[in-house]
Amino acid sequence: MSGPGWGRRVGAVAGAWALAGALAGCGDLAERLGESPPRAEPVPCPEGGVRLMEGEGNAAMGLRVSDVRLLNCGTAVYELEGYPEVRLLDRGGRPVEVSVAPGGNGVVAAGEGGGEAARKVVLRPGEAASTSLLWRNLVTDGAGAAVEGWVLEVVPKPGAPRVRLELEHAVDLGNTGRLGLGPWRLPGAPPSDPGPSPLP
Known part of the structure; x- marks a missing residue:
């Protein structure tokens, strides 16, 4: 199968996979750098202790x-x-x-x-x-x-x-x-x- 439409579809699929790979790479980089999601704030102790x-x-x-x-x-x-x-x-x-x-x-x-x-x-x-x-x-x-x-x-x-x-x-x-x-x-x-x- 060939033609301009097919080429555009192949290009779109390739672009999507490239974007997914780039995002995964960013995640791997963040993990290597030791970044982690923010932790929840501790619950404050009530007035009576x-x-x-x-x-x-x-x-x-x-x-x-x-x-x-x-x-x-x-x-x-x-x-x-x-x-x-x-x-x-x-x-x-x-x-x-x-x-x-x-x-x-x-x-x-x-x-x-x-x-x-x-x-x-x-x-x-x-x-x-x-x-x-x-x-x-x-x-x-x-x-x-x-x-x-x-x-x-x-x-x-x-x-x-x-x-x-x-x-x-x-x-x-x-x-x-x-x-x-x-x-x-x-x-x-x-x-x-x-x-x-x-x-x-």
Whole structure:
């Protein structure tokens, strides 16, 4: 096949390959020169010197347990003792109506666990403590619509600024309206279990 049209097409294809080769060569040159894409800016530490992080979760037969970690991202020692103050918000930022209390809070029956003794926890910069959330994903007929919490707000200790965490995994409460809460503890510390709050 020949002719002016064919020649123009061959020239266009050859030009495209030449351009691709030139761009690849630029990329190789940049790599040889040690250039790299710009790094994301670090997330600033909140005002109170601590940041919330979503931890691991566990689910069995509708019972949910989720760890929430508090990282000391500041420059000073941060002390905790007892239980945090916790509030859940829905996707629209509205507070979720839920009873939050230490221990099992009626989520589990007596003898099933869910209670831990509170201890003093001292976090040096870069260290983290964790608390546990306990709930059931249960929907009962006639007891209202199921609700989910997608934002967690925590006051780590009395007088501390509130810190906020957007959750990747919802606190799917169903319509149970109850959330149990563990005390602050160091990750890996063995829990002490004096027994949960009894079912009402």
